[in-house]
Amino acid sequence: MQKHFVKNASISLIRLNKFISNAGVCSRREADKLIVAGHITVNGKVMSTTGSKIPVNAIVLYKGVRLSAERFRYVLLNKPKGYVTTFKDPEGRKTVLDLIGKKYCHERVYPVGRLDYNTTGLLLLTNDGLLAQRLSHPTSGITKLYHVVLNKAISTEHFKNIQDGLLLEDGIAQVDNLAIVDQDPCQIGISIHMGKNRIIRRIFEHLGYGVNKLDRVGYAHLTKKNIARGQWIFLKDQDILRLKSIVKNVPV
Incomplete structure (x- = not known):
C-alpha cells in the first residue's frame, strides 16, 4: 500500500501529481515524470516515487521554484x-x-x-x-513596446545609432524596432525584448537626451x-x- 507523506488526518491531502498539475506546470502524467526524475521536493525532501499524497499546505518546489495550490491570478x-x-x-x-x-x-x-x-x-x-x-x-523573448517623449528632437544620426545597437557599460543595447511617432522627432516608439535595468532611459541618456515621459504600451501581445x-x-x-x-x- 502506498505510504502517505504525512498521516495527520486533520490536514487535507492531495496527490502530488495533481498538486503539480493544478499549479499549471503540466499534466498529471507529465508530473509523474518530473517526480521520477527527482525535480520535485516537498518540504525539503526530494520526491522520486509516484502516487504520493501530500498536505495541501506543503512547500512544493519544482527546480527551486515554489508551486502554489491556490487559484492562480x-x-x-x-x-x-x-x-x-x-x-x-x-x-x-x-x-x-x-x-x-x-x-x-x-x-x-x-x-x-x-x-x-x-x-x-x-x-x-x-x-x-x-x-x-x-x-x-x-x-523569454518577450517584446515590450514603449512610447518615449524626449526633451529635444532626436537627430538622424542618433536614431540610426540606436537602430544599429548602442554599446553601454554593460554591453550592447539592441532594440527590435524604432519609429518616430506622429511625425514628431521628440516622440519615439521603441520595441525591445532586453530586460536590463532602466534600459530605455539609459539608451537615450547615453546620447544626451532627457526622457520626459516613458510609457509601456505593449507587453507581448497585450x-x-x-x-x-x-x-x-x-x-x-x-x-x-x-x-x-x-x-x-x-x-x-
Whole structure:
C-alpha cells in the first residue's frame, strides 16, 4: 500500500501529481515524470516515487521554484506615475499592490519585472511563480513596446545609432524596432525584448537626451486598450494560454 507523506488526518491531502498539475506546470502524467526524475521536493525532501499524497499546505518546489495550490491570478495593470513595483518600499512610497487591493483579488500577486517609479504603462502581476520566472528569463523573448517623449528632437544620426545597437557599460543595447511617432522627432516608439535595468532611459541618456515621459504600451501581445491609468483587469483565459505558449520552452 502506498505510504502517505504525512498521516495527520486533520490536514487535507492531495496527490502530488495533481498538486503539480493544478499549479499549471503540466499534466498529471507529465508530473509523474518530473517526480521520477527527482525535480520535485516537498518540504525539503526530494520526491522520486509516484502516487504520493501530500498536505495541501506543503512547500512544493519544482527546480527551486515554489508551486502554489491556490487559484492562480493574472492581473494586467496600467501603472501611473508615483508607484514602485516592489512588494514593500523602505521609503514608504506607494506600491502597485496598493492599486490592486483585496476586494476583488484576494490572492497575493507579485509584479513580473519592474517599471521605474516615474514610468507608466503595462505591468503584469501574478501568483504563478513558474510563469513569472519564465517571462523574466533573459531567453523569454518577450517584446515590450514603449512610447518615449524626449526633451529635444532626436537627430538622424542618433536614431540610426540606436537602430544599429548602442554599446553601454554593460554591453550592447539592441532594440527590435524604432519609429518616430506622429511625425514628431521628440516622440519615439521603441520595441525591445532586453530586460536590463532602466534600459530605455539609459539608451537615450547615453546620447544626451532627457526622457520626459516613458510609457509601456505593449507587453507581448497585450495592450492598454480599455484599461485606464491606475486601473487593472484580470487576463482572459486565451491571453494566459498565449503567454504560456510563448515561454513554454524557456528553462527554469
